[in-house]
Amino acid sequence: MSYYTAIILLSWIALGVLCISIHENYRISKKDKRVLYLTCVLIAVSALAEWLGEQFSGDTSVPTWLLRMTKCADYTLTPIAGGAFIAQFHSKSIRVKLINWVLIFNSVFQVAACFNNWMIIIDDENDYIHGPLYPIYMTFYLVITALIAIEFSVYGRHFRRQNRGSLYATMFLVFFGIFIQEIFGGEIRTAYISLTLGMTALYIHNAEFSQTVADDTIKMQEYQILVNQIQPHFLFNCLSVIRETYHEDVENGDKAITQFAKYLRHNMDSLTEKQTVSFTEELEHVKGYVSLQKLRFGDELDVRYEFECKDFNLPSLTLQPIVENAITYGVRKQREHIGIVTVKTHDYKDRVEVVVKDNGPGFDIKNIKEDDETSHIGITNVKERLRHVCGGDLIIDSKIGEALNFKVNARGQG
Secondary structure: OOHHHHHHHHHHHHHHHHHHHHHHOOOOOHHHHHHHHHHHHHHHHHHHHHHHHHHHOOOOOOOHHHHHHHHHHHHHHHHHHHHHHHHOOOOOOHHHHHHHHHHHHHHHHHHHOOOOOOOEEEOOOOOEEEOOOHHHHHHHHHHHHHHHHHHHHHHHOOOOHHHOHHHHHHHHHHHHHHHHHHHHOOOOOOHHHHHHHHHHHHHHHHHHHHHHHHHHHHHHHHHHHHHHHOOHHHHHHHHHHHHHHHHHOHHHHHHHHHHHHHHHHHHHHHOOOOOEEEHHHHHHHHHHHHHHHHHHHHHHEEEEEEEOOOOOEEEOOOHHHHHHHHHHHHHOOOOOOOEEEEEEEEEOOOOEEEEEEEOOOOOOOOOOOHHHHHHHHHHHHHHHHHHHHHOOEEEEEOOOOOOOEEEEEEOOOO
């Protein structure tokens, strides 16, 4: 095996490993994953085209037309593979549009030059040399490289200063590998290994930055949940019920105050605790909330628990907002029967499912009124934190006239 073949094989393996990492990263959207996969495929196919061109050159058993087509693919796909890096930025600048047009012009030019001596000249030994119009290709190549460098620099300005260094180092890595190959040529084939390493470094950079942003967002969401839960009207209602309870039964009044203090303390502690807590701990907070609500609704509220498992973690302040919504849209709007809220857990091989269901009239989740938007902020935050923290999901199933059904799928947090 030649040194160059080993380099290409390593590049392909590295791209395969990168694709596996992309597949396993649940924080990346399906759309972004498709872009990353496509970029990896372009780099792999471009590397294959260049490698085949080197293998076919000088081999008289290979038809001349096949060598020409291979080099045409090489000269067409290589700039496209470099330009694909910019697709990760989701930029719509004039530079990106210009890059796309240059890539189109180069592709048309390469197809037109495929079966003549414009780009390559092949001798009787089936060796090729650059043709008279090869400088045009190099012009395209340099223009694309310059535009990519500028786009990299502009893109880096969107990050905080401490997050720019690795991005610019990635740009240097890619360009340095390409320039070494273009300057020295021959057996010095470093373009695709540098593209592969650069793609991996860019993925790591974006993943790390996305995690930082996600952590900041989660903190803001947790604070927003706290603000929504400790609303003046809720505090006023609880204190009013506690006061009335004291008039009827001092002992129960003391219990109500103790439970109310525990509820507030858990909310406050959740701002500084780790991202996930045990289901048992979260359940205790839910029960504290339910006990306060039962002070308001009495026998009109019945909360039931059915657990297949409790040995798992989930993000703090996840279950309580769901139970709160079930009570709000189930019990408070239940006029004919006792409001029943059921909390269940199901243990599957690949996930744990938490189901919160009520027997209320339901609502049309596609037509939420503006007055109800505040009530649903907590649910939106729960959905986002589940996705970011443990790759889970929140499924809401409700229609007018039917019960409200929440399903929380959590994984990897046992």
